[in-house]
Amino acid sequence: MVADPIRLAVVGLGAMGTRMLTAAQAHPAFTVVAGVDVVPRTLDVRVVTSLGDVLSDVDAVYLATPPAVHASQAIQALAAGKAVFCEKPLAVDLAEARAMVEAAAGRPNAVNFALSDMAATLEIERLLPSLGELRGVEVRLQFPKWPREFQKDARWLAEAEQGGFVREVLSHFVYLTDRMLGPLAVESVSADFPSAGAAEVAARGVLRGGGVPVHVSAFSGLAGPEVYEWTVWGTRRSLRLSQWAQLSTSDGGAWEPVELGARGSDSARLGLFAQAVRGEHPRDLADFASGLRVAEVVEAFLR
Ligand SMILES: NC(=O)c1ccc[n+]([C@@H]2O[C@H](COP(=O)([O-])OP(=O)(O)OC[C@H]3O[C@@H](n4cnc5c(N)ncnc54)[C@H](O)[C@@H]3O)[C@@H](O)[C@H]2O)c1
Missing domain, CATH: 3.30.360.10 (Dihydrodipicolinate Reductase; domain 2)
Known part of the structure; x- marks a missing residue:
């Protein structure tokens, strides 16, 4: 049963994570339960060093860690039944990106492409x-x-x-x-x-x-x-x-x-993610399948 407001963990508290943390703290659809970072951070939220420490306390996670970490954290959260809002790029390794799409089947999942709702x-x-x-x-x-x-x-x-x-x-x-x-x-x-x-x-x-x-x-x-x-x-x-x-x-x-x-902002996309957590499919929010298509093209440049 998803709480109202949705209990959220913000994972990765760097440039993007702290920006989204502020937006989520001000958003009526969310309560930010904790932040997660491997580096100690002093913020106006409880900060733990491992996602596993907070998973049982939340309904959803927002991942703003570096791209190579997205897959393991997303799959860990999805396996625990949590909704996942992941930063782009979905993953660096395409096999991992495909595993993320598989793990997300039937669960709320989204990727934060800033242009999606602009x-x-x-x-x-x-x-x-x-x-x-x-x-x-x-x-x-x-x-x-x-x-x-x-x-x-x-x-x-x-x-x-x-x-x-x-x-x-x-x-x-x-x-x-x-x-x-x-x-x-x-x-x-x-x-x-x-x-x-x-x-x-x-x-x-x-x-x-x-x-x-x-x-x-x-x-x-x-x-x-x-x-x-x-x-x-x-x-x-x-x-x-x-x-x-x-x-x-x-x-x-x-x-x-x-x-x-x-129209279009971090806060607005959080609102669309809240709709996704509640079982809707907002068309202006990208999902993991679209994140995978993008990753396949992007990684082709770098091979
Ligand atoms: N959608 C957008 O407009 C947008 C804009 C900027 C960045 N991003 C994306 O956000 C993500 C983060 O980028 P950033 O610029 O904030 O990077 P950053 O390096 O500033 O922040 C990443 C944070 O994750 C932490 N971290 C690393 N490994 C971790 C782990 N295993 N568990 C928990 N925390 C861990 C780091 O200590 C750091 O604080 C990237 O995927 C990036 O592409 C998206």
């Missing part, structure tokens, strides 16, 4: 049929500094084993493309690593979804601005999502901004 995403989805024939999708990412400032303490992000911008950021745009075009096939993808064990500094590739080509171009460590750009080129009209939330349109002339309402 106003821009819903507007792209609404406008897609009006674009004419789709010539292609382009994804362009640039990071002058990697890891970015807000994750400077997350050293694993600078390492190839579980970090890099392909997993950390491209995964969000692969999710968006998968959602708009359908499952993506990998045609030709690769990445450049500056030294053994270091995360990639360049990645490029061609994917295809529903017959539409998807071109990816991404770099880090360059002199230039931080860029997040996703464009869908149509024969009648095209759409560009810039810097996560700014949507523009062109019917052949200059890009014109598209007015968007305020």
